[in-house]
Amino acid sequence: MTKSANYNNFKVKVLSDTVKFYLPRVEGYLEVVRNLASKYREISLIELDGYFEGKFEPEKYVRAEIHTSKNSEQSMTKFANEIRKKLKQKSLAIEFNNRLILISE
Numbered sequence: 001m002t003k004s005a006n007y008n009n010f011k012v013k014v015l016s017d018t019v020k021f022y023l024p025r026v027e028g029y030l031e032v033v034r035n036l037a038s039k040y041r042e043i044s045l046i047e048l049d050g051y052f053e054g055k056f057e058p059e060k061y062v063r064a065e066i067h068t069s070k071n072s073e074q075s076m077t078k079f080a081n082e083i084r085k086k087l088k089q090k091s092l093a094i095e096f097n098n099r100l101i102l103i104s105e
Helices: 029-040 073-086
Strands: 003-007 010-014 017-024 044-050 059-068 091-096 099-104
Touching: 017 029, 017 073, 029 059, 029 073, 073 091, 073 099
Parallel strands: none
Antiparallel strands: 003 010, 017 059, 017 091, 044 059, 091 099
């Protein structure tokens, strides 16, 4: 639920949900980032090394963080599964309001 208020000369809008996508830097990830940015308008990106799926060598990942009040956990999980398929990954992790969700085939 989006909350907004007016305080004298400025508006405040509180977005209730935070979603973080952990995207591997593979072919097609930039298109996913552009899609997130156009759909949610504002996005923050953090690059990191990830040790996932029991691998000993790190892979480059981007954590894309959005804030929204428009989507439920279920709809974001379905959306993340579409991203997983598009990037041809066995699994993809997201955080929805600080809860880690692992989506796999």
